[in-house]
Amino acid sequence: MGDALSALGVGIVVFVSTNVDDLVLLSAFFSDPTVKPRHVVAGQFLGIAALVAASAASALFALVVPEGWIGLLGIFPLVLGLRGLVALRRENEDAAASDAAPRPGMLGSKVLAVAGVTVANGGDNLGVYIPLFSSAPKLVPLYAAVFAAMTAVWCAVGYHLVHNALWGRRIQRWGRRALPFILVALGLTILSRALVLIRP
Secondary structure, three states: OHHHHHHHHHHHHHHHHHHHHHHHHHHHHHOOOOOOHHHHHHHHHHHHHHHHHHHHHHHHOOOOOOHHHHHHHHHHHHHHHHHHHHHHHHHHHOHHHHHHOOOOOOOOOHHHHHHHHHHHOOHHHHHHHHHHHHHOHHHHHHHHHHHHHHHHHHHHHHHHHHOOOOOHHHHHHHHHHHHHHHHHHHHHHHHHHHHHHOOO
């Protein structure tokens, strides 16, 4: 019982410390009217599940994922961000047309878009989850359950930040426009980790 409670506390601390930046991304996604809340929630759960599965597999087979290769995941949010910037530019050039008809989303599947950004932003998650799972393989199901519960909490917090009566309107107004810039910055930051692949 003591080990389970200790693992519960560790799981919460690990999740919070590796996913603080996800709150910004979740708030930006929730503020985009072209992305429905259920797509954001499903995408976040799918992304976290992929990170947990990859970490568990790496721990099981004693694999180490080089940081440089993880950095290549930055291509995904970068492409999404650039597409979002193009859409914003078109919207500004033809405001009447964008008001008359809703814009298409970032990708055909909003769920996969959110999941892809979550995975691309999960380099630090892998760096912490893999040694954590390796140190206590029997506790992996418990950690996975804690991460699932915390993902639900994170989604609820991100949603309520956007729909808060005090500052929700400001976030909704600027969040959608800020999302492409956030994704571009995130993509470039993640890609910078891949520079080790080309250094002599």
